[in-house]
Amino acid sequence: MRVIIVTGAYEFAIEVGLQEPVLDIKGKIEQLIGVPVASQALSVSGWELVDGLDMEDYPIVNEGTKIDLTIKPMLLMPIANQFRKIQVIVKFPARQFNIEVDTTETVRSLKEKIHIMDGTPIKRMSLFFSGIELEEDFRNLSEYGVLHEFSEIVVLLKGMSRLRDEPPLRTLSLVVQTSSSLLNAASIPLQMKDSCTVTEVRQMLLSRKILPIDDYLFIHKQRIMRENCSLRGHGVENGDYLYVFKGTISRTGS
Known part of the structure; x- marks a missing residue:
């Protein structure tokens, strides 16, 4: 039920x-x-x-x-563990590097560090962690769950010149892993463009009758994937697993 x-x-x-x-x-x-x-x-x-x-x-x-x-x-995690220095992996579409941050730092502070190391204009950066955009510059990294060593921060670029800064679209080889109550925990190999959204992944699986008609949640690295966010925006890489469960999420607050 x-x-x-x-x-x-x-x-x-x-x-x-x-x-x-x-x-x-x-x-x-x-x-x-x-x-x-x-x-x-x-x-x-x-x-x-x-x-x-x-x-x-x-x-x-x-x-x-x-x-x-x-x-x-x-x-909840002890304060001593929440507020400490860690290395985060900053991932652009075609390159990546590590930056040391304090988890009490703001999103704006991280953008400034990326600008110093990479030269990317701060106004053009959109940062994502586990598929969630770090939208508010004044919030601490810890408020977005950036607490662990080598957390991956995905950087997407805004503006008309975005296509010059990003590599051509890639085709990812993925595995969609179902739950034990769905298709007996089947592992489904899948190839999708990294620009595809979660909605497009779901529609493809339904249209090919790989999954029965129902509502589904997709999980990547223990985080719920957002419907209109691309695989690239969620930090999905070649060979990653996407876990699928029956269910829906309806936001009740802003």
Whole structure:
């Protein structure tokens, strides 16, 4: 059956089985949005779902039931680990290099460092991490999840001269990996242009009847992929795996 996971920023649907343990459902949520299992609390109508029980133990959970997800602040990463110096990999379409940053630095500060090292005008940069654009220059890198050594920052260029700065489109050889409840965890080889969006990937899989008609979420490196963002924008490389699950995400806030 399909249930709706609701958190402050958005809600999304996932498939669960009647005999599926609560702990396994938390594992799915970690794969989808990156929140560690230990930081999750799931509840329905104020009743917390206990890890050792399964859905059969909760008769109030039916098709379409909304399950509230609370992220426990006491289990977040310690401050000492959040604010430290790390090396990040800055990836242009045709080149890459490493930069040392402090995770408390702002997006603007990172753009300035890239400009100093590479000469690219700051106004032309759009930075992406795990498919998410670092849109607000005043925010810290840690607020966008840039916390770990060798995090990959993808740089796309704005402006009329963009085509001169980017290499020709590439064809990527990928593997679409389904979940155990979908096609028995099949591995589907796929070739797509790196300019293709996630929507185009989905449409191709549906039109060729590789996947049955349904709503799907695509995951790359444990991050949900955005519908209108290209494979290149998500930092997808040749040979990467895209994980697909049944479900949708509907934003409820800005």
